[in-house]
Amino acid sequence: MLNVRCIRQSSRPRNDWYMTVINELIVGGTKPLGGARAVVETLGLDAGALGDGDLSALTLPHNSDQFISSDLETLVNIQAELDRLNSTVGVEETLGEDLEGGADSLAVGETVESVVTVVSEDHGRSVVAHSPEAILPEIMEETTTTVEDMDMHEIGMSSPSPEAEDPLQQQEISATQFTSVSNNLTFTSTVASKTPGSSIVVIQSPVASSASVITSPSLAPTHVTVSGGQIVGKIAGMSSNVAITSVPQFQSLGQTLVTAKSADGNIVQLRPANLNRPVMTSSTAGNLTTANLQGIKPLQATTKRPATGTAGQMRNVFAKVIITGNQHGQQGQPIMLATSQAGETFCSGQPIKIISSGTGQSNVSLLGSPTKAITLAQAQQMGLLSPTKLQQILPSSPTKQSIIVNKLMSSPVKSPAKITMMPASAVVKSPTKILPAPVSGVTQLKSAVSIASAVGGIGGTVSTTVKPLLSPQKVIIRQGALKSGTVLTSSSGTGQVIRIPATQNVVGTSGSIAQLQMPGGRQLQYVRLVSSSGSNTSTVMSTGKSRTTSVVPVSAVSGGKPVSLSTMRSQQQTVKMVPIAPASPAVRTVVPKSTGQTGQRILIPASAPVTQLRAGSNIATLSASAVNQITSGATILPSGTSSYVMLPAQYVHQLQNQSHQQQSILNTHNTVSHSSSNSAASAEPHNQSRPSVATRTTLEPNGIRPRKPCNCTKSQCLKLYCDCFANGEFCHMCNCNNCFNNLEHEEDRQRAIKSCLERNPNAFRPKIGKGIVGDERRHNKGCNCKRSGCLKNYCECYEAKIPCSNNCKCVGCRNVEETCDKNTLRDLAEAAEVRVQQQTAIKNKLSAQIQDIAFRPPPPPAQSGTRQPFNFMTQEVLDATCMCLLAQAEEAERMENSEEEAERFIIEEFGRCLVQIIECATKTEANSMPI
C-alpha cells in the first residue's frame, strides 16, 4: 500500500522510507515579491505493497500527520495566489490519486524504485517570464552535459522546446533516450521503509538542474526520506539506504538535505547546485524570523561522496532543499529550495544560505559546496518570500498551509545576485543513446540544463523549478485533491503548469501509454509509464495541434501508475549523439544561437532522415552523417527559444498521427493561441495558425522522408536484413512483426547495433560511396550476384543505379557502365573498325585487280599494237585510287548506306578509277603511236 501523506517529519519514523515530493523553489521573476513558502509533501510508500507495476495502492493514510483535504485546498489556494503574485509558473504534481482517500498504512517490505518522469510542454517562455535569458546566462554557457553512458535506471525527462508547437517535438522518446539527453530528468525513488513517513524524492537530472541532491555520479536515482527530523535516502545503486545526517528537522528554513549516510557507511552528500556566486539578500519582510531560520545552518560536511562516482560518471542530481518556515510555531511550513548539481561540478557547487536579516545568517548549505547566502529580503525579491505570504508562512500557523514556491530563479533585474540552482556545468552520463551506434566519445552537444521537478506527494502539489534561462515548459501535474483541471499559474500565459485532473487516468500498466488531456483540451499528453526496472523506458509525449509536444519519460512509482509527473527545464543541453556509423570521423557541431533559451533536442539517428533541425539555443553536435542528412534534405530552423528533439522522422510522423488521432478521439481543441512562431517541423495539417516548419523543408508535407516500410518477420528488425535498421532508422509505419527497432526496445536495439558493428565496423556505413576516381559513385563492397546479371534490383549496384565496379564479385555481370558518351565512343570505335576492315578489303580487292592487270601477260604486239595501261600504274596512281575508294566508302557510311550499297558504290568508284586510268593510258598511247 502506498500512502500519500503530507509531511510531518517529526512523526515519521527515522528509518522509514518515504517518497516525498520536493517542490522546487522558483525564484520569483519581476513580479512583486512573492511569498516564499514551500510545501514539503511526502508520500508514504508501503514498499511491501508496492509492486513494480502497481501504484494503484496510493492512498492517504488517516493520521495526524496527513494533510486533509482542506489542507490541500488551502495549499491550492495559496499556490494560486502565489502564482498570481509571482506571475510564475509553478509546477505541481500530485502524487497519488487519492489524496483524501484511504487510510491505508504503509506496509513496506520491499524497495520500490520508481521513475517519475514529467512531460513538460514548452509554451514559450520560461516560467520566469521576465527576461529569462538574462538570468544566469553564464550558467547556461557553462552547463554542459554528457549524456553518454548514463545508467539505464535513470529515466530522463526531456523538456519540450519552449515555443515549439512542432510536431517534431511531439515525439515519443524512450526513457533511456531521455536520459541520454541532457535535459532529461531522472526521477527515481526508492521506497524502502515499511512504515509510513515522509520522504523526499531526489530527482536526478542528467543535466545540470536547478536543484540537485546528492550524489555520486554512479548512483542511480536517489530516494531521500525525511523522517523524524532526519533525512534518509536511498540511492539506487548503493548497497543500502543512506541516512542523511545533520538535518535535525525539516521544520525550519535551515533544514537542508546535506548529507546522507548509507547503512553500509557510505555517506552521500546532498549538494546544492553549482552556485558560483553567493546570493546575498537582506530580509525586509521581517516575516521570517531568526527562529524561523534556525534550522538553516550550514551542515557539516561529514559525509563523503560515494567512491564509486567518477567525474565521467557524474550525473546531475537534483537536490531540493526544503526550507520550512516555522509557521505559527509549528512545523510544516517548509520552504523548498531547489538546488541543482552537476556531477562535474559537484564539489564546486555552492550551498544556498538563507540569511535572516538582523539575526545573522542561516545557511542552507549543501555540503561540499560553497555557500550561497540569501537574505530574506532577497528571498522576497526573488519571489521566494513575499511579505504578505510570508506571514502566512511564518510560525505559529497551526495550519499546514504550504506554499509552493514556484519561482526558483529571480530575474536579474530584480536581484543582481543570481541564484542559480543550476550547476555551471554538468556532465551526465546518459544510459541510453537515441542514436544507434553506441560509439563512445562521438559527439557531445551542449545543451541546456534541465531542471527536474519533484513530485508532489500529497495534494498533488509539486513545485517545479523552472529556470529562467530555460525555455518554458509545461509541467503536467496530476491533481490529487486539488481542483481538477486547474492550471496553476503562469502569468506568462504559457501555461507552465498543467494540472491533470485527478479523474484522468494517467495511470496504466507499465509500459503503457497513458493519455493526458491538457487543460483546455488543447493538447494531449501521452505518458508512457515505465517500471523502475530501468530497462523499460517510459515516455510522455504531449501532442497538440499547435503546441509543442514534449516527450518526457515518465516513471511510475511502482510501475503501475504514474504517481507524479515531474518536469524539468533545460538550459543548455548536451546531447551526445552517436552516429550509427561510427566511422564518421567528422563531427560537426551545430551551434545555434545562444539566446538564453533552451531548446529541446531532436534526437535523430545518425542515418535517420532528419526532417528538421532547429538551430536554436542548443548546441548540437551531430554526426557527420546526420549533418549530411541535414544538409541534404533537412531544414535547420533558426530558433532562439526552441529546444530540439532529434528523432527519426518517422517518429515525428508517428507522433503526429497519434496527435491527430487523439485530437479526433478526444475532440480536443487548441484553445490556446500560441504566439510562438518558431515551431519545429510541423506536419500537422490542422496547424494552420502559424507557418509550419515542414513547409519549409524539402521533405514531404508530413515532414517525413519517404521510406519503404520493412516487412521483417523474423529478424525483429534488429538485423541488417531490415532496411530500417540498416539505415539506422527506427521502424515506423512498417509491416514488420515483433519489431524491436524502436525506442521501447532500445536496449536490444543497442545490443544489436553493437553486434553488427562487431561483425562489421562499417555495417552502418553507406554502401554506396564515392569511388577513388572522381565523384563517381560506387558500391563500397561490391555485389556478388550470380544469376541476375546485375540487371535486376537484386543487385545492389543495379538498385543503386551504379555500374558494377572492380569491387564486385558478380558473375556474368551486365551492369556495365554505359553512359551516352561512352556509347557514342564505342559506336564510333566499332564503326571505325568496320570501316577500316571494309577499306582494307576494298583496297585489297582493288590492288588485286590492278595487280592482275599489271601482271597480266602482255598480248602479242601483233594483236593490239597498243601499249598496256599498266605502264601507268604507278604508286601514285594506286594511292589516288585508294583515296577515291576510301572517300567513297566514307561517303557511303555518311549516307548511312547499307554495306552492300557501300560496296557497290566503292566498286563503281573503283571502276571509274580504272576508266580514268585506261583513258589516261590510252591518251598517252595515242599520243605516242603515230610517230
Added chain:
DNA sequence: GAGTTTGAAACT
C-alpha cells in the same frame, strides 16, 4: 497475393 528467385547477411 502467393509463390519463387535472388543475393546480402548471418552463421558455421
Added chain:
DNA sequence: CAGTTTCAAACTC
C-alpha cells in the same frame, strides 16, 4: 575465409 543457412526484398505469375 569459404560454405551454408537465413532472411527479406525483388520478382513472377
